[in-house]
Amino acid sequence: MPASAQSSRATRSRASRKLANGLFVAACSACTGLALIFLVAILMSLVVKGIGGVNLAVFTMSTPAPGSPGGLANAIVGSLMLCACAMVIAVVVGVLAGTWLAEYAAESPYGKVVRFTNDVLLSAPSILIGLFIYQLAVRPLHGFSGFAGALALALLAAPVVTRTTEDVLKLQSRQLRESGVALGAPLWTTIRK
Template identity: 70%
Template sequence: MAASQARIAARQLSNGLFVGFCFFVTGIALIALTAILWSLVVKGVGGLNLDVFTMSTPAPGSRGGLLNAIVGSLMLCLMGMIICVTIGVLAGTWLAEFAGESRYGSMVRFLNDVLLSTPSILIGMFVWYLLVRPFHGFSGFAGGIALAIVASPVITRTTEEVLRLQPISLRESGIALGAPLWHVIRQILWRGAGSGMLTGALLAFARISGETAPLLFTALNNQFYSLDMTKAMANLPSVINQFALSAQDNWIRLAWVAALLITVSVLAVTIIARAVSGEPRRS
């Protein structure tokens, strides 16, 4: 009896120590996150004004804003999302509905997992070798493709998982009515998994919106306002990388503002994704 009580006390002690350690580590993470957000708000909000949204990035010591970088980031992310959603949804659907547990399907899943954890700078170097070096110039198209490669594995994995969660009865009922499998997938399964697929797309957008390394090798930067995707294009991550290392006060101020804009956009997209994923299923 005494030995049993001693074992129970030891387990309770170890459990309390483990739970306390978890709370301690979580507290450190929250303190670090709060410090980062506080510094962004204090230094970023102070630099917000109308010029940020109406003027292009300035020369050192001159008046300017982030209009060209904001527009460039939106164009690059939009191109990347169009490509990666198309590829990711189709690839995830094939893995969930057609590949099964085949050897080829397992290989594709393994390669997708490898690509999911690949450092983005390697993807930037790969796209640079394929689309920048042969054409002797940086371009927005190369940047958009690099971002698409970064985001595609996220959407592929999410699409496969949410389609596998759909009841087998949905497939059987559609096929029993005489509908071909592709029609069942498009009209029934995609609709049933729509919220999960949208969540994956939003999370992929949140990931690529702050990527810097791939863009340094592909789109680079442009001090002037430009909508030409065949040329180098301004973007917020590259502006932050350049301006934050400068000794010019106006550039440093704009770097903090750009960081705040990216953080707010990523936070907003994440909140939307959480709200969509938590949406109750319709009967």
């Protein structure tokens, strides 16, 4: 095949790829623009219709009976209490588990099982966690409670804290641990510091 024929074929192929790429980029840009238009419309509707309902009473008064004036103070405080309780549980359990996995478990069979279980919990759907806590803490006590909600939220957050703690501790150099122990500090003090 002559060089000029190969050159013209390569030029046509390049031109068709550029055309296909241009069409694809234009289609993606149009879809993005359309999605942004709908997003702005939703946000504008939310602001226009909702701004009239925001006042000091929403944040200072408790939830009233239907048809009575009131606010959301008890719901806001309850959410903050639930989140605080859940994070205390998740951080304590997660940091302890992550430290154990990074410093003591290494590649032991039990460490592998705990790491695998943590990975499974990382991808567990929240509805499944909710059903588990319902069977564990709601049904036996014959009623819903903030503590059951905090347990569910803690069970969702603890695997993330565990994985993060383990990864951060693994980033620390082995020489740093060895130097702490060489200076006479117990291993647990070196890990804690």
